[in-house]
Amino acid sequence: MGLQIALSTARNALLATSTQIAVASRNVAGAGDAGYARKIATLVTGNGTAQVIVTRAGDAALFTRKLAATSDEAASAARLDGLKNLSQTVGDTGDATSPAARLGALNAALQAAANQPASSDLARTAVEAARALAESLNDAAAAVKAVRADADAAIKQSVSTVNDLLAQFDAVNFAVVTGTANGRDITDSLDDRDRILTKLAAEIGITTLTRPDGGMAIYTDGGAALYERGARTVAFDPNAAPPGNAVTVDGVAVTGATTAMPLHSGRIAGLTALRDGPAVEYGRQLDAIASALVAAFAETDPTTTPASTVPGLFTGASAAGVRVAARVDPQQGGAVSRLRDGGIYSDDTVVNTTGAAGYAARLTILTGNLAAARTIGTGTDISGAATLAGFAAASAGWLSQQRKDVAADAEYQATLLSRATDALSNVAGVNGDDETALTLQLERSYTASAKILTVVDDLLKTLMDAVR
Template structure:
């Protein structure tokens, strides 16, 4: 090899080593950066004719395990959905109250039962009658508050969906834009790896909302598909559509068009099942919460309210009531209509006839809701019958409960137990999916940047750099000698 050829080879080696040091340093510096793909310098032999002229830097290759990343994204989406359901049941359980809670529907029932017994023991005491009325009012308020909390959770889910759609559309457009920028680097000497890192981070944010599959395309571009095959990014980005609902009530439902569904490029899409583009992710769980889980909870609370109303309005319980008149508990002040059960939990209240603050009289709790004047102060029969009505075992008319006779306390206990079981199941699923997602994250990180390996590579590059520098030094000395001759 000639002196000029040796010099060219050494200089190309220095350039390659210098570039490699930069690549390795970036790997080490970004070892813990989310979305960072390990870089590796790509070189090839350079020759002029049949004579070797060192090495040429071809470019920088970004390494990533797309199969593992795809699995991690699907697990990430499942974790988000399970977390939504678990959080819903925790909130619902808090609103209804557990058996050991001092402020719960169960504790309000116990307080009302005790107040009726105390009033029956001394029916002439206005204080005890007032305590019974106050306990009845507290019970209806607790049921109403629990139902209001359910609707608040529906409203919050609707708002979350609207925010997620906005984020999703922006992220899909960003992926499409980054595809265009990365394509612009194809065939040039510039490195598009940083743009690919950004794109991976954006796609990861999409996976937090719905599960996606990434497909490699030419010139470093990617396409994104939902699990049902719907194209989300294939060239231009798809557009999701959703309208936030201003106010959601117990009877507000998707089937009647009162709630917004979801559209993809202007066409309605399924919100659940195998044909849904969002199935298996956090957005699908929010729709499930809004349209199914919370509706079922409202139905059970309405059934609980109906059971309470009907227990205290049965014919024969209060002889002073005319047929069809409201009993101790009312539907917004009126008699209950079984055809208008939806939302009864929010409308539930104590009959104004026994409430002095609303023009009623306490003695009507003792003498009858429809009584025109106070009776004997020692007559406790109606109070005894009212307490018996509360504890009587009877069939539940609605709510989808199993056929059985229950006391009012047992009915609410069944609701509490059902919510607790659902919470435990949802938390178990969330824990499993979270553990699976974390395991995939750890596996992905283990296959990413290995700082020990990078440091070893850096030492080898430094040795190569020193060797090429030594060659240049020797060539310089040779040229100096030749010049002296």
């Protein structure tokens, strides 16, 4: 009976130690994987048997914090990328191609033409400066449009990614539930589930709820259900007119100013905030500059009662559509002398009726109009009384400040994510040296158990020989 007990004990010890060594080897192999959590092999004894229970190191609160930090960092990064694109394309007051710089060049050209009204070369230079200003506004408006289109494309891609991740999560979550019910080792499945949640959090802000059966439900940080015993459909149509171009979960909008459950973080939230916030606001400011330009260079049509104001040097109702009038633009067959004489809109708006070469009154008025303070940008963040150059400089400064603020927030969120990741790694990560040392210790234990088996085997042989 004693030899049987010794044999059973040694055998159980071998099996248990073998399992512990296998777990330690898994840990060593997963040491370089950021999504791998250290496995803990706990030996449980009772009723003459030994069993190894495999659990996983971790901290639910730290993991939740990491998910939130991942979402916040992704949102800030998405906004910053878009603002950088706007700034790089449009420029600022120090950039010779910016609207503010082009306004300065036009003002200088008009003053030179007013000082020598008979010079067709100076008039041509002024018209060319006006064309360059219009083109810079066109380019800026195109940049705004491109940033918003890129944001829509990125949102569409993120929505597709979210749906793919939810499908993957469904399969892994099922493995966790069934494994829990059957008493299997589910630690690798839990790792896979956490990897998916981390990727999902980068796209869309989430919260999670673990159920008694080991399964998990996922909600957006605004409260909409993304996964409840099955994945919900996330959709986005970039071609729908606002506010229809919202991201929806099961048909319920989770982006947009009027939604009851808005997203607060994640790449989708950042892209939406960029598309519907700074990009739209900067576009309004550019439109305000274009509208003020048209007004500053307008002509008076005396043929109407009362006399009406009509477009002069500039035409168009927006930054994207502002142009130099064809009748004054030599590239379109126009005459630069109309800048001095009037008659850009039509022959009825001519003010230098005698065609005097030294007539400077109209050019002086245009210079004064360009430098005059006026109410600009009603409905924008920088509305008020300002000169055109002052408003353009304020607009460039506004964009620069937006980028600066978002850059500071992005840096802060990246730091938080790094610290949250490090904190979780300290708790759940693998130290390769420790695991190697543990493996050596377990191997010695395995060797000792094997020696016991050898001794018992020898004793049994001796006993059998004695019986014979």
